[in-house]
Amino acid sequence: MKSLVVLAKKGGLPKIQHMDAGTLSWIEATGLSFGLRKNKCEVAPFVLESVKRYVPKQSWFFNRKCYSSLHGVRHISRVVANVANLALGRKFNSRSIRNVLIAASLHDIGRHYDRKDLEHSRRAADWFSSNVSFVQSSFGVNLVDNDIEEIYSTICYHNSVYSKTKNDVFYVKYMETIELLKTADAMDRYRLPNLRWWPNERFFVIKPTLGELKFAFSLLVFSEQEHLKTGTNYLSVLNSLQ
Ligand SMILES: [Fe+2]
Ligand SMILES: [Fe+2]
Numbered sequence: 001m002k003s004l005v006v007l008a009k010k011g012g013l014p015k016i017q018h019m020d021a022g023t024l025s026w027i028e029a030t031g032l033s034f035g036l037r038k039n040k041c042e043v044a045p046f047v048l049e050s051v052k053r054y055v056p057k058q059s060w061f062f063n064r065k066c067y068s069s070l071h072g073v074r075h076i077s078r079v080v081a082n083v084a085n086l087a088l089g090r091k092f093n094s095r096s097i098r099n100v101l102i103a104a105s106l107h108d109i110g111r112h113y114d115r116k117d118l119e120h121s122r123r124a125a126d127w128f129s130s131n132v133s134f135v136q137s138s139f140g141v142n143l144v145d146n147d148i149e150e151i152y153s154t155i156c157y158h159n160s161v162y163s164k165t166k167n168d169v170f171y172v173k174y175m176e177t178i179e180l181l182k183t184a185d186a187m188d189r190y191r192l193p194n195l196r197w198w199p200n201e202r203f204f205v206i207k208p209t210l211g212e213l214k215f216a217f218s219l220l221v222f223s224e225q226e227h228l229k230t231g232t233n234y235l236s237v238l239n240s241l242q
Helices: 004-009 021-033 045-053 064-068 073-088 094-106 120-130 132-139 145-156 169-173 175-186 210-230 234-240
Strands: none
Touching (some): 004 021, 021 210, 045 073, 045 234, 064 073, 073 094, 073 175, 073 210, 073 234, 094 120, 094 132, 094 145, 094 175, 120 145, 169 175, 210 234
């Protein structure tokens, strides 16, 4: 089977995309050319606790086949880790951080496939608003109306383009939390099999530091290596953090 990196060059990526050894080698080599190399992921307890707490179940995915694909649970758990890591170094209130972590854990569950699927954010947000009590009991959290609106808006706008949504009422109201998720999500774009899809400074409203980008890259490489070796998904991310 051809690697994703070869298929991407020909514009022939399948609808559901799984990591492979050839693509991961290309990611490591390309990272090196940008001064990115895998290093042990030293994390604050808050990052580890967040990854342990906000993990979506396979049954929540609209397409169960996406659970282990490029937008599946490994991606989601790394985005949760990136949200927690970014939040540590910035001024966000703890309630909003908690809400972004919940939004991060749900943001891609609405995908039908890995290729362009613009409506997945709306589907995930609608799933959340129909399952608020279930989400509360699953994560052991208590959400009031403002939290629900913030989480809904953050999921909904996570794949929006700033220039197109900058004047939307809910984007403006929750801009900080939306952009926190967008940055954390983009920091895991190192997994994508073409350089033009990798994180790009120009698109960050919240700018990650070099250290935060290095952390995201290391976590990606370690967890995908572990996944290819063991076949585990969520555990491959968790094991890369401790
Ligand atoms: Fe997404
Ligand atoms: Fe995502």
